[in-house]
Amino acid sequence: xxxxxxxxxxxxxxxxxxxxxxxxxxxxxxxxxxxxxxxxxxxxxxxxxxxxxxxxxxxxxxxxxxxxxxxxxxxxxxxxxxxxxxxxxxxxxxxxxxxxxxxxxxxxxxxxxxxxxxxxxxxxxxxxxxxxxxxxxxxxxxxxxxxxxxxxxxxxxxxxxxxxxxxxxxxxxxxxxxxxxxxxxxxxxxxxxxxxxxxxxxxxxxxxxxxxxxxxxxxxxxxxxxxxxxxxxxxxxxxxxxxxxxxxxxxxxxxxxxxxxxxxxxxxxxxxxxxxxxxxxxxxxxxxxxxxxxxxxxxxxxxxxxxxxxxxxxxxxxxxxxxxxxxxxxxxxxxxxxxxxxxxxxxxxxxxxxxxxxxxxxxxxxxxxxxxxxxxxxxxxxxxxxxxxxxxxxxxxxxxxxxxxxxxxxxxxxxxxxxxxxxxxxxxxxxxxxxxxxxxxxxxxxxxxxxxxxxxxxxxxxxxxxxxxxxxxxxxxxxxxxxxxxxxxxxxxxxxxxxxxxxxxxxxxxxxxxxxxxxxxxxxxxxxxxxxxxxxxxxxxxxxxxxxxx
Amino acid sequence: xxxxxxxxxxxxxxxxxxxxxxxxxxxxxxxxxxxxxxxxxxxxxxxxxxxxxxxxxxxxxxxxxxxxxxxxxxxxxxxxxxxxxxxxxxxxxxxxxxxxxxxxxxxxxxxxxxxxxxxxxxxxxxxxxxxxxxxxxxxxxxxxxxxxxxxxxxxxxxxxxxxxxxxxxxxxxxxxxxxxxxxxxxxxxxxxxxxxxxxxxxxxxxxxxxxxxxxxxxxxxxxxxxxxxxxxxxxxxxxxxxxxxxxxxxxxxxxxxxxxxxxxxxxxxxxxxxxxxxxxxxxxxxxxxxxxxxxxxxxxxxxxx
Numbered sequence: 001x002x003x004x005x006x007x008x009x010x011x012x013x014x015x016x017x018x019x020x021x022x023x024x025x026x027x028x029x030x031x032x033x034x035x036x037x038x039x040x041x042x043x044x045x046x047x048x049x050x051x052x053x054x055x056x057x058x059x060x061x062x063x064x065x066x067x068x069x070x071x072x073x074x075x076x077x078x079x080x081x082x083x084x085x086x087x088x089x090x091x092x093x094x095x096x097x098x099x100x101x102x103x104x105x106x107x108x109x110x111x112x113x114x115x116x117x118x119x120x121x122x123x124x125x126x127x128x129x130x131x132x133x134x135x136x137x138x139x140x141x142x143x144x145x146x147x148x149x150x151x152x153x154x155x156x157x158x159x160x161x162x163x164x165x166x167x168x169x170x171x172x173x174x175x176x177x178x179x180x181x182x183x184x185x186x187x188x189x190x191x192x193x194x195x196x197x198x199x200x201x202x203x204x205x206x207x208x209x210x211x212x213x214x215x216x217x218x219x220x221x222x223x224x225x226x227x228x229x230x231x232x233x234x235x236x237x238x239x240x241x242x243x244x245x246x247x248x249x250x251x252x253x254x255x256x257x258x259x260x261x262x263x264x265x266x267x268x269x270x271x272x273x274x275x276x277x278x279x280x281x282x283x284x285x286x287x288x289x290x291x292x293x294x295x296x297x298x299x300x301x302x303x304x305x306x307x308x309x310x311x312x313x314x315x316x317x318x319x320x321x322x323x324x325x326x327x328x329x330x331x332x333x334x335x336x337x338x339x340x341x342x343x344x345x346x347x348x349x350x351x352x353x354x355x356x357x358x359x360x361x362x363x364x365x366x367x368x369x370x371x372x373x374x375x376x377x378x379x380x381x382x383x384x385x386x387x388x389x390x391x392x393x394x395x396x397x398x399x400x401x402x403x404x405x406x407x408x409x410x411x412x413x414x415x416x417x418x419x420x421x422x423x424x425x426x427x428x429x430x431x432x433x434x435x436x437x438x439x440x441x442x443x444x445x446x447x448x449x450x451x452x453x454x455x456x457x458x459x460x461x462x463x464x465x466x467x468x469x470x471x472x473x474x475x476x477x478x479x480x481x482x483x484x485x486x487x488x489x490x491x492x493x494x495x496x497x498x499x500x501x502x503x504x505x506x507x508x509x510x511x512x513x514x515x516x517x518x519x520x521x522x523x524x525x526x527x528x529x530x531x532x533x534x535x536x537x538x539x540x541x542x543x544x545x546x547x548x549x550x
Numbered sequence: 551x552x553x554x555x556x557x558x559x560x561x562x563x564x565x566x567x568x569x570x571x572x573x574x575x576x577x578x579x580x581x582x583x584x585x586x587x588x589x590x591x592x593x594x595x596x597x598x599x600x601x602x603x604x605x606x607x608x609x610x611x612x613x614x615x616x617x618x619x620x621x622x623x624x625x626x627x628x629x630x631x632x633x634x635x636x637x638x639x640x641x642x643x644x645x646x647x648x649x650x651x652x653x654x655x656x657x658x659x660x661x662x663x664x665x666x667x668x669x670x671x672x673x674x675x676x677x678x679x680x681x682x683x684x685x686x687x688x689x690x691x692x693x694x695x696x697x698x699x700x701x702x703x704x705x706x707x708x709x710x711x712x713x714x715x716x717x718x719x720x721x722x723x724x725x726x727x728x729x730x731x732x733x734x735x736x737x738x739x740x741x742x743x744x745x746x747x748x749x750x751x752x753x754x755x756x757x758x759x760x761x762x763x764x765x766x767x768x769x770x771x772x773x774x775x776x777x778x779x780x781x782x783x784x785x786x787x788x789x790x791x792x793x794x795x796x797x798x799x800x801x802x803x804x805x806x807x808x809x810x811x812x813x814x815x816x817x818x819x820x821x822x823x824x825x826x827x828x829x830x831x832x833x834x835x836x837x838x839x840x841x842x843x844x845x846x847x848x849x850x851x852x853x854x855x
Contacts, residue, residue: 058759092761099756107753109774109850119760153850169760 005076006033007209008057008095008177013070015052015061015233026052028233029070034177039203039210041224041241043217043256045447049233050213054179057211058097059087074177093123096170100182102162106154112165113138113150119172137168141198159310160191167198174206181213188309188474193518193534196222215448217256218477218520221245221527229253242524255449257522272300275435275468276321276354281330283316283492290316292492293330296485298436301462303469305483305500307476307515313492314472318440321470322356352382355429359441361421365413371399371424372409378431385432398427402457419450426457430465438470443478455482476519480504488512555839562835566828573827574614574820582606583630583818604630617824626828627821631813636821639810640829646716647799647806648833651791654726658734659784666741667768667776673746681738689735697728697801714803725802729795733787740783744776751775778849785841789834 015027027049034040042050055061057072059079072079074095079087096119099105107115113134120130139146141164143157154162163183170178180199184192200223203210214220220227220241227244229237229252237250248254276298283291291313298304306314319325321332323339332339334350342350358364365374375395379386386394396406402423413421422442429437439458443451459482461467473479479486479500486500488509496509507513517534521527584597584606592600601607605616620627626637665685669678704724705713711724748754749772757771796808803809807826814823846852 060755060758088761088763090761091759097756097759099752099759101752104752105756107756107771107775109778109848111850118757118762122761122763122766155851166756169756 005035007036007038007075008034008211009071009073009076010053010057011071011073013053013056013072014068015049015056016067018065018067023067026066026233027056030230030233030235031070032228032235032238034209034211036176036209037203037207038226039212039224041212041214041220041227042230043214043220043227044230045215045449047232048230050230051181052233053230054097054181054211054213057179058091058095089123092119092175093173094175095177095179096172096175098163098166098170098178098180098183101186102159102166103154105166106162108154111151111153112143112157115154116150116165116169116172119169123173133172134168137171138165140202141165141168141171142194143168158191159187160194163187163191163195164198167195167202171202171206175208177209177211178203179211179213182215183212184219185214185216189476189515189518189520190309192219193520193531196520197531197535199223216520217245217448217522218527221522221524222520222531229256245522245524272302274299275335276470277333277336278321279331279333281317281320281327281332283313283320283325284328285316289328290492291320291327294487294489294494295330296487296494296497298468298470300435300468301466302485303462303471303483305479305486306470306472306489307474307479307486308489308495309474309515311491312489314474314489315440316492317489318356318438318470318472322354322438323350348382352385352432353435354438355432355434355436356438356440357422357425357429357442359444361418361425361445364425365421367413370410370412371395371404374413374424375399375409375428375431378428382432395427395431398430399424401430401461402427403453417450419446419454422446422454423457426454426461430461433465434467436468436470438472440472441474442471444473444475451478458482476504476515477521488515558835558839558842566831566835569827569831570618570824571614573824574617575610577815577818577820577823578610580815580818583820586818587630626825629819629822631817631819631822636819636825637829639822640807640825643805643807643810643826644829644833646804647792647795647808650722650725650729650795650799650804650806651788653722654729655733655784655788655791657726658730658737658787659780661734662737662741663773663780666738667745667773669738669742670745670749670772671764671768678742682742685735685738685742687735688731689739691731691735693728693732694797694801696731697724697798700724700728701801714801716804725798725804728802729791729798733791737780737784737787741776741780744779745772748772748775778845781841781844781848785837785844788841789837792830792833792837 010030010032013027013030014025016023016025018024030049030053032040042053044050052061056068057079061068068080074090079090106112110118113131116134116137117127117130120133121127125133135146135150138150143149143161143164149157154165157165163186166183178199183199184195187195196219199210199212202208210223212220212223224241226239227237227241228235229244229250231252237244237248237253244253245257248257274297278294278296281291281294282289294313294317296304306317308314316325320327326340334353337346339350369377372392372395375398376391379388379391392409395409399406399408404420404423404427408416413424416424425442426437437458443454446454455478458469462469471479471483483500486497486503487494488496488503488511490511495511496503496507503512504516507516514534517530521530582601583604584600588597588600598607605613608616617627624637626635626640628634629636629639632639665681669675669681672678701713701724704711712718712721715721745768749767753775754767754771757767762771792807795804795806796811798804799806799808800812807830811823811826813819814826
């Protein structure tokens with residue numbers, strides 16, 4: 001078969017950014033091509049240069065400060081040497097882009113219909129025609145009640161709907177190439193699956209080429225035919241997705257594809273004592289019931305995974321466990337004592353024993369405190385734990401435990417990467433030698449390999465220190481690998497709970513099955529199969545909702 | 551919206567009452583009007599008669615009660631100096647100030663949007679640096695000093711403009727120019743900062759990816775969002791201008807409310823002073839209400855909240 005003429009060619013592209021320490025090479029000598037109708041996944045972690053490459057294609061790099069070399073050609077014409085007016089004519093009309101975070105990428109002060117119609121208006125469409133097209137597209141991407149909703153503003157839509165609006169915007173003039181930069185990363189798994197389906201359908205309908213940038217191998221397996229793997233600004237491997245996933249050549253690709261589930265399963269204690277017991281816990285915000293009747297027991301050294309979509313009540317449950325919000329009914333017992341009826345001394349003991357790590361390692365560390373101060377702050381509040389002259393030594397020891405160096409003590413949080421900051425947060429949580437650590441989406445914001453490192457660290461600390469975790473995540477794969485027990489939540493209720501392996505292997509509830517089916521796996525064959533199963537499931541589900549016999 | 555107005559109204563009413571108490575009693579610390587209005591050699595009987603006829607003999611609390619009772623009937627008392635209802639004097643002066651403040655704010659805002667947006671388009675460019683330097687200087691210039699220098703240069707040395715009073719268009723130039731100096735500097739800084747923020751935001755990236763040109767990006771996407779911040783500060787400035795015209799009005803002999811207030815203090819004309827403050831406070835309350843309404847019109851996220 002003759003090679004089709006490429007739609008887009010990236011030719012020896014290099015992008016440098018000047019920094020205080022000299023030039024930072026974000027993209028190095030990257031070349032690849034996308035044929036018409038091709039679906040290409042660009043895989044890599046944040047900082048691997050994949051988004052910078054996309055920005056270069058879309059003309060979104062400000063140069064200076066960015067220094068761009070090489071060439072990018074669209075249908076054989078160089079985007080760099082083309083006059084600005086011609087290039088702008090391509091953007092939005094021939095090449096379109098969908099960004100990661102639809103909330104910030106939609107203009108907050110204009111109705112969504114206006115924003116979709118704007119693409120047509122910019123490219124010379126008459127007003128009425130552009131609006132009619134917007135209506136049609138919003139309807140196509142699945143916005144309900146379009147006639148009314150198109151006059152609503154971005155904040156009035158859910159995350160998934162906003163991404164649908166972004167996609168409608170990108171599809172406005174039927175582009176030949178759609179660049180999607182992590183379009184589903186900010187979404188729940190079930191919504192992610194819907195968005196991926198939508199992208200696939202739109203591609204089939206319009207025959208456009210797709211460049212999907214993702215760090216999620218499962219997403220790549222779901223949608224792409226070819227794959228480019230990037231690391232540190234370079235392409236380390238490229239080829240057909242089936243081949244690369246089945247027989248990865250480069251060490252980095254192999255590392256990405258390694259299933260780590262076995263590493264996490266260290267020694268499991270048998271029938272240890274219960275340390276935290278939740279009995280029919282309900283949490284209300286005004287008249288809204290965020291958590292309904294949750295009963296679960298956490299034993300020493302055990303990991304309890306709580307999974308569910310956003311809004312399912314996971315975080316409300318966590319704040320009840322942390323004593324940040326009193327349950328409206330039910331009880332939480334720590335070593336048999338109701339945590340909301342503790343004497344003063346017991347309260348201190350509770351706060352020592354139950355620590356938390358939060359999702360965002362960027363905002364949960366005070367940027368004006370050194371690492372030493374961050375870690376030793378708990379000792380300030382609990383003066384009997386450690387005499388002041390031993391703080392530094394103990395903090396260094398804790399840093400060592402989480403894989404950082406004693407020399408990091410005098411640095412500020414800003415000097416660390418996301419993964420390192422999360423390690424600092426773990427060290428801080430360990431400072432009081434707790435029994436339980438509540439991890440609220442503690443690794444969700446991290447890259448996959450960093451995620452794996454942090455998880456390995458948590459698993460290791462569990463074995464060494466006998467810690468218990470309440471591990472909240474929306475990422476099923478992660479919980480499946482890591483947790484002993486699992487709690488599946490939906491709209492505040494427990495849908496299913498039990499031993500993790502059993503729940504995942506034989507999910508009893510339909511919702512759990514859907515969650516599992518929606519979570520993509522990095523295997524194109526299995527992913528295709530799961531997609532079919534999921535669609536079947538959804539059909540059955542909607543039948544049931546419509547009162548039809550199954 | 552009605553509940554919103556009502557809540558703000560009640561809050562402001564309370565604040566107004568506190569203000570009235572404060573002004574009423576503080577004003578009386580300036581001294582006894584009797585000393586001022588009667589000749590030096592007036593007899594004790596004459597003084598007593600004067601005080602008696604104006605009610606200055608009663609205890610302060612009684613005087614205050616009488617004042618409040620008057621207010622309830624929209625009677626603001628009579629001016630000692632002008633011999634007419636205080637409110638008439640205030641209502642004659644207030645529109646003059648309002649016009650001065652309105653013109654000043656409109657000019658300052660337009661110029662600030664223009665200069666601030668241009669400076670924000672290429673931060674750290676030569677234009678930006680010069681604009682930033684000048685606006686910082688103007689935002690921190692004391693207006694009495696600027697006023698005096700302006701009179702020296704434009705009226706005394708060059709003889710281009712009249713020193714004081716109002717009548718012709720030329721009379722407006724210096725007061726407006728001087729009054730504008732600080733809000734212009736401040737607003738330009740605000741517009742610049744807000745525009746830099748808006749232009750760096752992800753939705754501007756989206757606009758670029760749609761193929762939007764420079765003017766569309768600046769005015770349709772950038773400025774519209776930046777205005778949210780600017781309106782808040784501009785409203786604040788408007789309130790300051792309404793009562794901050796005191797210095798400028800005094801220096802330029804402008805017959806506005808600022809000037810009237812100063813005169814009322816000097817003449818121990820309590821009724822006029824109280825009426826001035828009452829009207830100004832009311833104007834500021836209305837101003838704030840307008841800003842809040844404008845803000846909720848501008849930001850759909852607040853409109854529905």
